[in-house]
């Protein structure tokens with residue numbers, strides 16, 4: 001029985017074409033700036049997203065950390081969602097390593113931060129307060145796509161108050177594909193953007209931070225400091241380039257499969273939250289763990305916390321979705 005792993009879109013295996021690209025990659029020592037494939041990836045994504053420069057790093061956590069630290073000094077503050085990855089799921093790195101105070105705010109039902117609340121949280125210039133420097137948004141935010149009009153309004157607000165605007169765009173391309181727009185329509189509003197290559201795009205490792213030459217210069221120094229300077233990293237960058245060239249449009253299949261899954265589960269009587277991109281959330285309460293164990297015996301892996309989370313990706317087919325629905329149907333008859 002083959003395993004269907006819906007825990008995350010990080011579990012994808014490199015495709016044959018990707019492995020071939022990795023095998024053929026020209027490499028050099030990237031700490032010396034001499035890896036042609038890393039340089040190509042950084043420039044390619046920066047151009048594609050409308051920034052001067054890019055920086056290849058091992059993880060999205062490092063990419064966000066370097067972005068925050070490049071924007072903020074010790075004793076500065078960034079405004080961020082209570083459920084945002086940079087705040088909640090990155091070990092408090094901005095505070096621990098950057099001495100940057102987070103000011104978390106509740107995330108609205110649509111994944112945005114209420115801009116009136118953001119404005120109210122910006123500290124006046126007074127020595128009692130940390131200096132508010134940056135607003136960090138996330139898109140997609142737990143699979144929700146932030147509206148383009150909202151991004152424009154957030155940009156306007158940050159201009160008004162002299163704040164920088166950072167995007168945790170781990171799943172930027174899920175948002176762009178869902179909206180049917182060029183990713184630049186999203187990234188044009190930001191001073192820096194972090195993009196994960198290792199989520200739905202299907203690369204084994206890597207993220208890219210994009211921004212101005214000055215910002216990326218700072219981030220490059222910080223990358224070395226936190227141990228993220230890699231040597232013949234072109235082997236990995238080749239996978240990222242391949243993903244950007246061949247595995248962006250197909251994200252629409254993941255979205256279609258997530259919609260198919262949600263529909264099937266609703267027909268069985270399950271409560272399923274509205275699906276926008278590649279994640280299906282089910283508020284299950286007490287039953288979550290029992291259901292997780294039940295489907296695990298049938299070769300289906302899901303994440304269970306307060307909600308069950310099922311994530312579609314490169315290695316999940318429409319036929320797999322049918323098998324998942326059948327297992328969930330069997331659970332209802334236990």
Ligand SMILES: *Cc1c(COP(=O)(O)O)cnc(C)c1O
Pocket residue numbers: 058059060061062064085086138168170171196198199207
């Ligand atoms: C996965 C993820 C990250 C960080 O990625 P890692 O590569 O696992 O460190 C950042 N932000 C969001 C929204 C993510 O989903």
